[in-house]
Amino acid sequence: MARTRRISQPRAPRTERAARFLLRLPGALHRALAEQAAGEGVSLNEFCVRRLRAGSGAPDVQVDVGAVVERARRIAGPHVVGVIAHGSRVRNDASTSSDVDVLIVVDRDLPLTRELYRRWDDEGGDTGSGQVLDAHFVHLPESADRAGGVWCEAAIEGVVLADASGRVSRALREVRRAISEGRLVRRRAHGQPYWTAA
Numbered sequence: 001m002a003r004t005r006r007i008s009q010p011r012a013p014r015t016e017r018a019a020r021f022l023l024r025l026p027g028a029l030h031r032a033l034a035e036q037a038a039g040e041g042v043s044l045n046e047f048c049v050r051r052l053r054a055g056s057g058a059p060d061v062q063v064d065v066g067a068v069v070e071r072a073r074r075i076a077g078p079h080v081v082g083v084i085a086h087g088s089r090v091r092n093d094a095s096t097s098s099d100v101d102v103l104i105v106v107d108r109d110l111p112l113t114r115e116l117y118r119r120w121d122d123e124g125g126d127t128g129s130g131q132v133l134d135a136h137f138v139h140l141p142e143s144a145d146r147a148g149g150v151w152c153e154a155a156i157e158g159v160v161l162a163d164a165s166g167r168v169s170r171a172l173r174e175v176r177r178a179i180s181e182g183r184l185v186r187r188r189a190h191g192q193p194y195w196t197a198a
Helices: 027-040 044-055 065-079 114-123 149-157 167-180
Strands: 004-006 062-064 080-086 100-106 133-139 159-162 184-189 192-197
Touching: 027 044, 027 167, 027 184, 062 065, 065 080, 065 100, 065 114, 065 133, 065 159, 080 149, 080 167, 114 133, 133 149, 149 167, 149 192, 159 167, 167 184
Parallel strands: 100 133
Antiparallel strands: 004 062, 080 100, 080 159, 184 192
């Protein structure tokens, strides 16, 4: 039987009373979160609630993890290291037509070419619940301090769907540490956010 992973749980009823939650954060991480909240036009509180809800699986989307991993392996063979869900479905701000975004992490022995994407598209298929899977192939970062924007965003909001060796989870932890220690920062240029070394 295919293993289906629910990325989130249903929202709490509107009648639920709000509770207080005090959390001490490193200053650099607080600033990064505040910048992201401002970039999305929401309060820091609302931004954090969305991220916490997403981390607990808030968007009502199901992914057949086995099918996604099998599809990735048909394309990338033994080079597949892991799979991460990210994007609007995980952030819980998707529209009904939004794709399910996944990062297919492959080892550095496999070049990232257009052929991978062509083969992914030729495979067709969806999540098993009618939602389109949009894949982005990536390598593990060489070091946390040199992680690109996609890894920074995945570290903050991604949901690991497959990681047999633990390498993906370790990379995400290292990137989160670099963000919390202020070595990676989120900035804005011409209204667009980007990540860079401090």
